[in-house]
Amino acid sequence: MSKTFWAGPEVKTLFTGTLPQSNVNSASIGPYSEYPSIAFRVSYNGNVLVNQTTNPTSYDYSISQSSSGSTVNFHSSFVSNLNTSDTLIVSVEVVDCIIYNGDYTTLDQFKLLANDPAGTTNPLTYSQKLDSLYFHSGLSYLGGTETATVTVSHPARTAAAANATRKHADTSYNLLEGSQEYTLINHSGDINSPFIVTESNEQLMQGLPIQSVGASVRSVAAYNTGTSIKIFEKYMTHAVNLPAVSKTYTVYVFNFLGNSTDSTENNLKITSTSFNAAGGRLNTDYKYLRKETTSPDFYFSKGKTADLMEGKIKVISPSGKVSFNPVNVAPFWQFRHNGWNLINYQAGGANQLGEAADAYGRVFGGGSATYAGFIYQSSIGYALYRGTFGGVTGGDDDEGTTISSWVSSGNSVGIKI
Amino acid sequence: MSFELSNNNLLIKNSSNEVIFNTSTPMPHIIQKTVVGSPTTTWTSNTAGAYGNHFTFPLANQYVLGHMTTLQGYNYGEPNVTYYGPRLRNFYRVSRALLPLETTTSTLLATLNIAGMNADFILVQGGLARTSVWGYGGKSAYNDPTFDAPFQTDYGVFNSAVPPMTVTTVNGTLTGSYNGKMNLSGTTVLESVFTANGEQWLTRTLSLRYVPATTTSGGKVYADWQHSSNRWESDQQEQVLGSYNNNYMNLAYSSTGQAFLGEYESYWDATFDIYFGKFTI
Numbered sequence: 191m192s193k194t195f196w197a198g199p200e201v202k203t204l205f206t207g208t209l210p211q212s213n214v215n216s217a218s219i220g221p222y223s224e225y226p227s228i229a230f231r232v233s234y235n236g237n238v239l240v241n242q243t244t245n246p247t248s249y250d251y252s253i254s255q256s257s258s259g260s261t262v263n264f265h266s267s268f269v270s271n272l273n274t275s276d277t278l279i280v281s282v283e284v285v286d287c288i289i290y291n292g293d294y295t296t297l298d299q300f301k302l303l304a305n306d307p308a309g310t311t312n313p314l315t316y317s318q319k320l321d322s323l324y325f326h327s328g329l330s331y332l333g334g335t336e337t338a339t340v341t342v343s344h345p346a347r348t349a350a351a352a353n354a355t356r357k358h359a360d361t362s363y364n365l366l367e368g369s370q371e372y373t374l375i376n377h378s379g380d381i382n383s384p385f386i387v388t389e390s391n392e393q394l395m396q397g398l399p400i401q402s403v404g405a406s407v408r409s410v411a412a413y414n415t416g417t418s419i420k421i422f423e424k425y426m427t428h429a430v431n432l433p434a435v436s437k438t439y440t441v442y443v444f445n446f447l448g449n450s451t452d453s454t455e456n457n458l459k460i461t462s463t464s465f466n467a468a469g470g471r472l473n474t475d476y477k478y479l480r481k482e483t484t485s486p487d488f489y490f491s492k493g494k495t496a497d498l499m500e501g502k503i504k505v506i507s508p509s510g511k512v513s514f515n516p517v518n519v520a521p522f523w524q525f526r527h528n529g530w531n532l533i534n535y536q537a538g539g540a541n542q543l544g545e546a547a548d549a550y551g552r553v554f555g556g557g558s559a560t561y562a563g564f565i566y567q568s569s570i571g572y573a574l575y576r577g578t579f580g581g582v583t584g585g586d587d588d589e590g591t592t593i594s595s596w597v598s599s600g601n602s603v604g605i606k607i
Numbered sequence: 608m609s610f611e612l613s614n615n616n617l618l619i620k621n622s623s624n625e626v627i628f629n630t631s632t633p634m635p636h637i638i639q640k641t642v643v644g645s646p647t648t649t650w651t652s653n654t655a656g657a658y659g660n661h662f663t664f665p666l667a668n669q670y671v672l673g674h675m676t677t678l679q680g681y682n683y684g685e686p687n688v689t690y691y692g693p694r695l696r697n698f699y700r701v702s703r704a705l706l707p708l709e710t711t712t713s714t715l716l717a718t719l720n721i722a723g724m725n726a727d728f729i730l731v732q733g734g735l736a737r738t739s740v741w742g743y744g745g746k747s748a749y750n751d752p753t754f755d756a757p758f759q760t761d762y763g764v765f766n767s768a769v770p771p772m773t774v775t776t777v778n779g780t781l782t783g784s785y786n787g788k789m790n791l792s793g794t795t796v797l798e799s800v801f802t803a804n805g806e807q808w809l810t811r812t813l814s815l816r817y818v819p820a821t822t823t824s825g826g827k828v829y830a831d832w833q834h835s836s837n838r839w840e841s842d843q844q845e846q847v848l849g850s851y852n853n854n855y856m857n858l859a860y861s862s863t864g865q866a867f868l869g870e871y872e873s874y875w876d877a878t879f880d881i882y883f884g885k886f887t888i
Contacts, residue, residue: 193615193630289617289630291888317724320638323887324617325628329636332884365763369771381646381788382880384732396789397768397796405801409768413787414732420787424768428803446637463608463622472628474608474621481633481886490635490728490884494814495793498835500707501800501808508793516807574806603728603886605635 197287197458197467205280214272220261224282227253233279287468289324327468333478334445335607338375347425347432367426374419374441381416385443386488392507404430479605486604497579504575510596516574633886641717644878646734650783654738659876660712660832668706704840712832717881719825726826726883731792731815733879734785736772757873765798809836828881
């Protein structure tokens with residue numbers, strides 16, 4: 191089937207009917223999420239009213255614009271005409287841009303927006319349109335991404351001094367805690383601008399420890415102040431120092447690409463360096479987000495990225511990588527044969543020695559008369575998390591899942607800016 | 608800037624030759640935004656709110672351990688008492704303990720308003736605040752304003768990297784409000800407690816979970832507030848001296864009382880901006 195690229199004018203009706211009393215009282219109606227002011231058309235009892243943008247000295251209404259949209263304000267010279275029994279039609283002329291799967295004969299089926307007005311005759315449902323659309327300027331896109339990569343030097347945090355009044359696991363320590371903030375980027379958005387932060391190419395899990403030594407721990411989270419994205423570091427030390435550590439963060443701040451308020455952009459504009467259509471919604475100056483399966487910059491996640499059991503946490507980044515799954519580092523006894531550690535040997539394997547591993551990959555007791563090894567004290571640990579999130583976890587080399595299966599199973603989707 | 612048409616594919620590049628648009632690459636767009644909770648909420652006390660959560664330990668999980676040692680002796684340490692012959696006296700070593708606890712509280716946040724429609728992805732932003740700081744928890748226990756969180760007697764303060772709420776004081780009344788907005792997609796670690804060897808003993812998280820549409824409902828997004836803690840027996844044992852010839856002691860009336868105090872509770876409040884998204888083909 192062929193693809194069609196179409197850009198052209200459309201008239202969208204925003205309101206039609208009798209004027210409510212509240213609007214008569216306020217001498218205004220709106221706001222509507224449409225721009226710019228020059229595009230508005232207002233008809234009252236069948237008469238076309240004069241817009242301030244076309245006649246600044248003698249007009250019937252003007253358009254005021256805010257973050258909520260455009261509001262029609264009736265001029266003081268026209269207010270006395272307002273009546274609740276009168277008919278008002280508010281419409282807007284815009285340039286839409288549509289790229290869809292189909293030929294030109296089906297264009298009208300795609301012209302209307304996602305929120306088709308009730309009663310509008312259109313053979314395609316909303317879902318059917320989405321199934322055939324590559325681009326529609328009536329949809330809300332993410333793009334115009336602002337990004338920065340910053341290496342933050344988290345300073346050393348000293349251990350707390352002993353203190354007889356505060357007890358920690360049968361030993362008396364002081365507790366030192368504190369926080370520090372680091373700015374990753376100053377952005378042009380606002381408090382509602384979505385953002386994502388990665389650390390060492392994996393999505394940063396909010397609040398997760400990035401460093402722990404003994405019971406001393408350093409955790410971070412990222413947040414949006416409205417003008418910048420900051421890393422909030424929280425540290426707490428007991429008996430052990432936290433050495434300085436450097437972390438490299440990449441931040442992506444997204445914008446919702448809406449209609450431009452610039453009147454000059456209500457036209458199709460093509461220059462030697464840019465293409466601009468549909469009130470600025472299709473604009474080569476934007477970098478739209480796109481789906482990416484091979485080397486995405488980050489992921490959108492549809493579900494949880496961690497699970498808990500017995501207080502322990504296992505983290506699977508949206509990429510599918512098991513990014514946090516602490517192991518028990520306390521020494522324990524295990525079999526060794528010809529220099530091999532036999533902790534994860536499964537029953538029936540070519541070099542099997544000892545009994546089959548348990549559900550967590552550990553081998554206990556047993557031994558083969560043929561391959562008699564010896565027991566030594568190992569410092570190799572086993573995963574502390576004992577649940578089934580991402581598959582049963584065994585030794586520290588058994589993550590229980592794979593990157594490819596995690597994403598392809600629908601847990602997350604890769605995105606490129 | 609270029610438009611390239613080849614093999615029924617449209618490719619648009621900007622002046623830096625970067626791909627802006629490609630009909631062979633699906634583009635994400637937002638089909639619905641739902642806001643729950645108020646980002647301008649303020650608190651003057653422990654508050655969980657309609658979309659937050661109150662974490663606590665049920666009393667059924669708390670108990671007191673008592674170890675009895677029977678001693679025999681004469682005039683055991685009490686002045687001005689004269690004994691005639693051997694007598695028995697019991698000593699108890701009492702400590703507080705906790706059973707492992709796994710709980711999850713789920714809250715429906717938003718539903719796509721078209722029945723049968725699924726989102727291809729979700730994006731969740733929001734305000735998040737631990738409101739358990741009102742002279743409660745650590746403050747009262749340590750008498751130290753820098754320890755402003757719930758705490759556990761052996762392991763210390765519940766550590767959290769969630770930015771603390773902004774607090775203002777007017778006429779002696781503390782008022783808190785959200786400190787910015789966070790990306791809350793996936794899982795966020797709310798607070799955690801570590802033992803002396805660095806193992807996590809308690810962890811609490813917030814996860815955002817998508818549930819597919821049905822024939823009568825659009826896709827839904829839930830907030831799962833999860834608590835997990837391991838078994839615990841306090842290292843801080845208390846010695847209790849029983850009376851003479853009394854073989855049993857009613858531990859319910861021991862000086863330690865119940866195993867836990869309110870410091871182990873914590874209150875979280877949240878507001879969510881939920882974006883449902885789909886890809887073009």
